[in-house]
Amino acid sequence: EVQLLESGGGLVQPGGSLRLSCAASGFSFTNNAMSWVRQAPGKGLQWVSSISGSGVNTFYADSVKGRFMISRDTSKNMVYLQMNSLRVEDTAVYFCAKVPQVRGDPFEYWGQGILVTVSS
Amino acid sequence: DIQMTQSPSSLSASIGDRVTITCRASQRISDYLNWYQQKPGKAPRLLIFAASSLQSGVPSRFSGSGFGTDFTLTISSLQPEDFATYYCQQSYGIPRTFGQGTKVDIK
DSSP states (O other): OOEEEEEOOEEEOTTOOEEEEEEEESSOGGGSEEEEEEEOTTSOEEEEEEEOTTSOOEEEOTTTTTTEEEEEETTTTEEEEEEOSOOGGGOEEEEEEEEOSSTTOOOOEEOOOEEEEEOO | OOOEEEEOSEEEEOTTOOEEEEEEESSOOTTOEEEEEEOTTSOOEEEEETTTEEOTTOOTTEEEEEETTEEEEEESSOOGGGOSEEEEEEOSSSSOEEOOOEEEEEO
């Protein structure tokens, strides 16, 4: 059974930092890209970042480029999102998602999400 | 960026109704189009990938079609558990982008 479990969220002041973690299990970790998608309160879904199965290629939304960094540890089956220079508008539930090597590159499985609140 | 526009933004329907949601891309995206269902307080669930492929475990009353810029999600006979918000998403380009969502509620 595929499981994705996010952790590391919480309340942080504007300008602060936070590192989200996603523990993956139940599938071949290196054969899947991984992504972070967020949802601000009452709003729609917004893609944040993706990392290839090898970890070599990373991609970011313009709104987080230069502030967030995605990484993965294949020895631990973990994906991370280091978030720096946080802004109020980064407040959202952050989901970790598995992206298999199939046509369409869908976000196949999602974690339950973790809330990040940026506020003074 | 590729803009995704869903219509309608919301709809009211009855159990057993046939429901159709459309999604239009601002440029041609081949069949790189996925559909998700989200219920309040829950993570999204993949329904359809590559425009028309049914994800494993998803009931066959869900179907997708389209190619290029215009896509459709159809629920052939609406069930109580289908009341939710539906999102389309393109995976043709970076950034990945979603439609604004279509909320399906009970008439």
